[in-house]
Amino acid sequence: MATRVIPPRILGKLRYNTASKPLNSANSSLSPTLSPSPSPVLPPPTSVLRPAAADDLNFNDHHKLFSHLPTSDLLRSAAVLHATAVDPLVDFGTWLLRSNLMNVNGLREILLASVRHSFYNHFCAGEDAPAAAKSIRALNSAGLRGMLVYSVEDALDNHACDRNFHGFLRTVDVSRSLPPSSVSFVIVKITAICPMSLLERMSDLLRWQHKDPSLSLPWKQDCFPIFSESSPLYHTTKRPEPLTPEEEKDLELATQRFFELCQKCVQANMPLMVDAEHTSVQPAIDYFTYSSAILHNKTENPIVFGTMQTYLKDAKERLMLAVEAAEKMGIPMGFKLVRGAYMSSESKLAESLGHSSPIHDTIEDTHKCFNDCSSFMLEKIANGPGGVVLATHNIESGKLAAAKAHEVGIGKVNHKLEFAQLHGMSDALSFGLSNAGFQVSKYMPFGPVETVMPYLLRRAEENRGMLAASGFDRQLMRKELGRRLKAAVF
Template sequence: MAFLRSISKCNETRKLCLNGQPTAWNRGPALLSSSFFNATRHSSTKAVDTEKPKKPLRDPLDTSFDNPEAAFKSKTTWEVLRAYLVYTMCSSAYLVENNMKLMKLTKSIFGEKLFTLIMKSTFYGHFVAGEDRYKIIPTLMRLRSFGVKPILDYSVEEDLSQEEAEKREVESSVSEVQSTDASTEARPQEAASVGGAMPQYNVAKTFADRRYKVQSARTYFYLNEATCEKNVEIFQDCLHAVAGATYGTGITAIKLTALGRPQLLLQLSEVIMRARKFVTEVIGGQGNVIGQKLSAEDLAKRLEQAGVTDTKKFLEKVVKDSEGVIHLFPWSGIIDESFQLNDAFRVPSLKEGRMVRLISQLSNREEEMFRNMIRRVNTLIKTAKELDVRIMIDAEQTYFQPAISRITLEMMRKYNTEKAIVFNTYQCYLKEAFNEVRTDLEQAKRQNFYFGCKLVRGAYMEQERARAAALGYTDPINPTYEATSEMYHKTLTECLQRIKDLKVKGKPNSIGIMVASHNEDTVRFAIQKMKEIGVEPEDKVICFGQLLGMCDYITFPLGQAGYSAYKYIPYGPVNEVLPYLSRRAQENKGILQKIKKERRLLISELGRRLAKGQIFYKPNGQYTPV
């Protein structure tokens, strides 16, 4: 605590970096105790050990989120003015639509050094924390002193042309064993006997550039295995940065498409969805088999009634417990680095009366690529566990997501045995979002692991709808914005109800939820539901998250009131985060009402400081995050 108080002032915080490295860097993270994160606090001196703990500073929360002083007390007057100017520029349709061209033009006119200075004084300075893991420390420390914790993301992106992006995606989404003339048939005919045609799991050149109509999510395009290894190093650097600067409370976000060949995620996703179709064909129920409460004996009888024989080996591999079947396949093996995909996924076909393979033949090299991807994920999560930080696996397109979620859930089962290290992300604009969360909660309960869940609205709506219409499959997106809000609230309520049930039974908090939303109504809904169900901020099972530079009027009042509040913190060299900055400008164009409110609050705060003679105000946070 003495150390934290010594860095409370903004100008003192900036002195933490000496020769690019913070003086506190080598002390190691001071781990914050919590029932959910299950960390332990330790101190560096005996004086601190004997010091009587003080009650953390907390402000009352105004859920109208209309208090400019509470929203911006962490900012200098220059930063408030800069934010106002940035949002004003984001309100210009011309500037937003041509932002990348204008940034490149500015760079060519003024040169790299002056361009970097301009960007740091405007967009980069507002939306990005710094160039590397050392230069972001002052920002992280200041956020912490105002009750806010970080989710780190190294936001460097390749500036690929559409042609190059399409070329990479097509080449990395088709199996090596397919002949040239059969390249449009991504799966064997026998798989189609279970569930019929599934065009969504075939690569489509029209949509091969996965950046199409996507504003708020970064896209990785597979180049080779060496690039994936480099991405592992980058993510590990994020993990070390967040551990060294956040005292065991930070999070790092990763994407699985950065760690392996997309073809493997496509094929695995199709296997999962065909397995669900198989469940429907056999027992008539919808969705995952875990929700059917079906015993292994009942499954055997239904297969026999359908005329399918010789199912002994299949039934021996079914994962079950006293309540019934959990999985048709031994998914726990998928996270073992010796797993063989070619041998794993066979089910009895009711049409053909024999065992059929649900995955197309993979080459030995592709099998090795899959094992490499699993090894990389294991490496990152092991590192996170050793450093006592959390790792969030981002959601991606629906044709990848079944595989991403399955791998993530199995990683939870492996690593979330004492606390939640791994979090999965659920996109509530999907029609199946509630069912997916409910199914995964059930698996966590029956297999006894901690469940980590980040709820978002979703980042790929326009792309998903256009792709579904073009390829002829059902639109996976909710029909309206209101339907998505309803889905979000319904899903959040289910999670909170499970937390309440655990609390009533006196069990430890084994569910953690991040409400990742810039929507005031959703945040208010979450707070109200917490009160109704009896979940306190101090229980540390619910947290809130927004992007750095956006919706400060939500994040900071939450953190200062004692709620677990996070900022999604991008960092990286100026020239290499231009695609990220371009997306932020585009995203702000789409939420003009929020920009309007943020600008109003910013100008109000500027006026308040002028009236009170606080133009040279220096942020001096005394808050401690939960």
């Protein structure tokens, strides 16, 4: 990732070298890789995360944290976050938007307008590319960057895949038109450019090959390890049939779409982040990600990044295996670390198949896994190629990772490290990290309200716990609004 344009308010705080190398520069050379461990699993990080120093991070100064937000935006944010913290209201809203009332002419338009002027405007970047570009510029003026995502959900056929593919290509063009480094990543969902049924079939075959290495997959290219010994394989109950000629043709089309998107990102010098999804299709998504990384990650700054969901019990082991394999092959690899967003659906699927959930049994275990994986990746990129995006809404994890970055000498505003939060959420954490000098991005979906609706509904259901726990931000927003009211600042 290239270094952003640093706002003047941050310049005085920098203590480290902020220079970065361009992605895939012709003059860049691959950094020496680390000596691989003789064990198939790398040892855990040797150092312990410790909280950041109080003078580095300040999450309590509401005036400083929200100084760049207009009062109108602050009022809307406070109202939306308060509404999403009320479970009955979220339940009613999701029911309403999924009900037959959405098919009633007149009422549908009223409901969509209500969503547009409230939740949509809060969590999304705009309805089209120009609107998204405007949102990115406003975000960048406040010291943050954007992860731009054309917000489409699962594709069922090649026609939908082609339509979505062109949308992702346009997203790269939009990113190139914006000020340098204002966009940190373009996001792609493999489920939007490859039919879901094919991804499920590929995942079954990949899982079965892990059970039985003698299974031949003629379509499989070079790839990093996708599974660990602790990975759940219960999705595959019997030996799958090989891909049919029609499925192989569809796979060829999907591979070509992803290859062209990666090539466009290479030409644009723009990192591409592959989102993680359900475990039923995640093996195929990892296969696309890793095989493409081998082809396109040529300098120490990777173009193709994968996503690891650390609420999964096997996340840390899979991360270590993939990193070790990348080191052996001399391939720089980047990862986004998230906690995860499919908790209820994953647990229900596992239970229906008679297995325990693949998700950690306690939230404390999930926190520990995220922090351990963060520490591991920060140590790796401090001493070699690659990059990491720490996508967290947890303030303690932010403090620990900031301290670890300082400890291993990565420094702030560094092209190897990015923090990230969803647009419209955890603004106190985002601005606090940014004020301390770190690169911070917001995940910014864009598209027509009707197109983005599935994304909003999924976020409402899967992230209700996080939304309900947004009291810290709401409290700070109330204090800042009170301060502005007393000072007559509007």
